Amino acid sequence: MKKLLLGLGNYINILSKLTFLFIFLFVVYIFLEKKMITTSDILIVFSIILIQYALPPFISWIVNMKIKK
Structure with missing residues (x-):
């Protein structure tokens, strides 16, 4: 059970980092399109x-x- 919870926590950690990365890249794309940066x-x-x-x-x-x- 402990290994399952640790694996699940690791999966959630990776998923949250990927979500942040995609949101960050989307914001950068919007700024590039509007010529703000x-x-x-x-x-x-x-x-x-x-x-x-x-x-x-x-x-x-x-x-x-x-x-x-």
Whole structure:
């Protein structure tokens, strides 16, 4: 029963992230259609998001590799 609940929670978590992603992309599409934002604005936002989420695991991976040596 516990595994079922954990699996269900994981499924709901992934589903909520996908829903947020689709809503975000839809809003970006509407803004692009109305010429309220440009593609350079989108690239800046995505680079900030990428740095925010991808850099800490990468740094911790490098630190772990240095510690293991």
